[in-house]
Amino acid sequence: MKKLVFVFLISCLTFLSCSEDQDDKISQATITLSFSHHWDGNLVSNADFNTIKFTNAFGTQLSIERLRYLISKVTFYKTDGSKTELQGYNLVDVTNNQNLTFTSPTPIETGTYTNVSFTFGFNNEDNAGNYQDLNSASWNVPAALGGGYHYMQFDGKFINTSNQEQGFNYHAIRAAENPGDNPTFPQDTFFAVDLGAVTITNNTTFNIEMNIAEWFKNPNTWNLNELNQMLMPNADAQILMYENGLSVFSLKSIN
Amino acid sequence: MRLWKLHIILILLACFSCENESVDQYVATPYQLEIPKLFQDNILAPVIPVDNPMTVEGVELGKKLFFDPILSGDNTQSCADCHAPENAFSDTRKFSDGINGEFGNRNTMPLFNLAWNYDEKFFWDGNTFSLEHQALVPVADPIEMNSTWLDVELKLQQHNEYPSLFEDAFGTTKIDSNLVTKAIAQFERTLISANSKFDEYLLGQTNLTSEELNGFNIFMDEARGDCFHCHGSDKNPLWTDNAFHNNGLDQTFTDLGLGAVTGDPADNGKFKSPSLRNLAFTAPYMHDGRFATLDDVINHYSEGLKNSSTIDPLMKKVNQGGVQLTTEDKAHLKAFLLSLSDTEFVGE
Numbered sequence: 001m002k003k004l005v006f007v008f009l010i011s012c013l014t015f016l017s018c019s020e021d022q023d024d025k026i027s028q029a030t031i032t033l034s035f036s037h038h039w040d041g042n043l044v045s046n047a048d049f050n051t052i053k054f055t056n057a058f059g060t061q062l063s064i065e066r067l068r069y070l071i072s073k074v075t076f077y078k079t080d081g082s083k084t085e086l087q088g089y090n091l092v093d094v095t096n097n098q099n100l101t102f103t104s105p106t107p108i109e110t111g112t113y114t115n116v117s118f119t120f121g122f123n124n125e126d127n128a129g130n131y132q133d134l135n136s137a138s139w140n141v142p143a144a145l146g147g148g149y150h151y152m153q154f155d156g157k158f159i160n161t162s163n164q165e166q167g168f169n170y171h172a173i174r175a176a177e178n179p180g181d182n183p184t185f186p187q188d189t190f191f192a193v194d195l196g197a198v199t200i201t202n203n204t205t206f207n208i209e210m211n212i213a214e215w216f217k218n219p220n221t222w223n224l225n226e227l228n229q230m231l232m233p234n235a236d237a238q239i240l241m242y243e244n245g246l247s248v249f250s251l252k253s254i255n
Numbered sequence: 256m257r258l259w260k261l262h263i264i265l266i267l268l269a270c271f272s273c274e275n276e277s278v279d280q281y282v283a284t285p286y287q288l289e290i291p292k293l294f295q296d297n298i299l300a301p302v303i304p305v306d307n308p309m310t311v312e313g314v315e316l317g318k319k320l321f322f323d324p325i326l327s328g329d330n331t332q333s334c335a336d337c338h339a340p341e342n343a344f345s346d347t348r349k350f351s352d353g354i355n356g357e358f359g360n361r362n363t364m365p366l367f368n369l370a371w372n373y374d375e376k377f378f379w380d381g382n383t384f385s386l387e388h389q390a391l392v393p394v395a396d397p398i399e400m401n402s403t404w405l406d407v408e409l410k411l412q413q414h415n416e417y418p419s420l421f422e423d424a425f426g427t428t429k430i431d432s433n434l435v436t437k438a439i440a441q442f443e444r445t446l447i448s449a450n451s452k453f454d455e456y457l458l459g460q461t462n463l464t465s466e467e468l469n470g471f472n473i474f475m476d477e478a479r480g481d482c483f484h485c486h487g488s489d490k491n492p493l494w495t496d497n498a499f500h501n502n503g504l505d506q507t508f509t510d511l512g513l514g515a516v517t518g519d520p521a522d523n524g525k526f527k528s529p530s531l532r533n534l535a536f537t538a539p540y541m542h543d544g545r546f547a548t549l550d551d552v553i554n555h556y557s558e559g560l561k562n563s564s565t566i567d568p569l570m571k572k573v574n575q576g577g578v579q580l581t582t583e584d585k586a587h588l589k590a591f592l593l594s595l596s597d598t599e600f601v602g603e
Contacts, residue, residue: 049521050521050565051521065567065568066568130296130297130490132297132298132299133299135297135298135490135491136298136299136373136491137496138483138484138485138487138488138491138496140483140488140490140491142475142476142477142483142488143475143489144472144475144476155567155568155569156568157568164574165562165564166573166574167566167567167568167569167570167571167573168568169477169568169569171477179476229477229571230477230478230481230571231477232477233476233477233478
């Protein structure tokens with residue numbers, strides 16, 4: 001008997017809902033960020049990993065074996081100066097082809113925005129949090145370097161001056177000096193990536209590109225023979241990474 | 256139109272389900288997995304498949320099966336013969352021999368914190384997905400328990416206790432490999448190790464010696480040990496990434512490891528990073544048990560690295576064999592590693 005009442009209720013609901021969603025005005029939109037990767041215009045996926053097939057600005061040949069990075073704080077700015085920050089962060093894992101798209105759990109109001117941005121890595125406040133998913137992914141930075149999380153792990157091999165393959169670990173973190181109980185932080189090395197003005201009328205995907213080659217190019221031509229491993233405790237190297245990172249991302253399209 | 260069909264189906268379903276209402280679905284007693292505080296605080300929840308919820312009766316049955324040689328062809332070998340509790344469920348021998356005295360080519364893996372292997376890839380080369388599927392393998396492996404599931408099912412079915420134990424756990428006396436492996440997997444998920452000296456230190460219950468503390472710093476220092484990129488940290492109490500790497504053991508490979516599973520030559524020589532918990536009880540080390548002592552392991556990372564095309568890029572100064580730790584650093588690193596051993600776990 002109870003079951004029949006239930007079916008009746010469901011029926012009513014279904015009929016009611018039919019009339020609803022036709023001309024329902026969407027005033028909220030879901031935002032997705034989709035990440036693709038290239039090397040000076042040539043698309044790069046994990047299928048291109050593990051082979052020496054790239055040449056950086058310095059002229060060094062190299063391979064990519066692992067690439068993952070964190071983005072956070074997707075922020076929408078309005079003309080009146082107010083801003084909306086979307087919840088969540090995303091660990092883009094190119095190696096395992098995971099999280100190449102990120103859809104925020106919080107929707108955004110439709111309308112016109114003067115700028116949209118996301119943060120590469122975590123800002124210092126977010127970096128002080130404890131995140132179970134990131135800990136489970138072994139994404140941490142040692143406490144002696146200030147703790148928190150990696151911004152990027154970019155590992156591979158390059159052909160060194162003795163013509164041998166050698167590993168590199170281009171790991172971007174918050175630059176830290178005086179490792180130990182009281183490390184100091186010379187400057188911030190997370191940064192905001194601006195995607196520009198946009199009018200949101202509907203669910204929207206931002207297609208974002210990373211030119212991996214830029215990490216080695218601009219403004220600092222990166223010499224892997226000198227800077228290849230143990231870069232986490234090297235604050236100067238972290239600042240060079242930060243400077244090069246500023247031109248790595250671009251907006252390809254919005255749809 | 257489609258909606259009408261749906262309604263008719265719903266109404267039919269409702270009518271059928273009415274008949275069932277009086278039949279009680281058997282439910283065993285739910286088992287509450289006790290999650291250690293450091294796990295609770297720092298890492299994601301354990302993986303418990305929806306189609307194999309843990310129950311008190313299921314865990315108990317799984318434990319009995321794990322220790323029962325009935326699962327082997329000639330009733331002489333149980334899982335525990337190779338996975339001994341006093342060795343953190345591993346084997347002190349380099350290779351374990353199966354019931355015919357034949358040896359495999361891989362060192363027995365210790366069993367703990369398996370429910371936190373989020374990718375659920377088991378064995379040194381990750382060739383088997385999920386604990387349930389894993390438990391199917393040793394029973395039928397000719398160089399392990401060398402039985403057939405048909406035979407095992409028959410023996411269990413004719414046993415004077417098992418049918419009623421399966422009924423308690425799963426609500427049926429009909430025994431099959433599916434239920435046997437479900438029970439074993441439930442038991443394996445209860446094997447939790449989280450009470451080492453280092454855990455107590457993190458919980459503020461004890462202090463480390465200065466050697467152990469310095470060893471931890473070496474472990475976390477990219478310029479010295481740099482072990483944390485693969486083997487966990489104070490924030491990842493599993494002490495493994497459960498991922499696959501070539502840590503520089505060989506120049507050429509007799510065992511391709513992950514490469515044989517994926518068919519990708521870039522995976523040759525890659526094996527799962529083992530947890531560094533309980534090393535005091537799990538010698539010998541590495542997938543083939545090649546190192547008898549922790550000193551051997553540390554010497555390997557310090558000066559014994561062998562180059563190959565798939566060696567992990569995290570390995571440093573490979574052309575010199577490694578980062579050449581000082582004698583003191585080695586001793587401290589070892590002291591720290593041993594502080595990850597959990598005597599309570601092996602005492603159980």
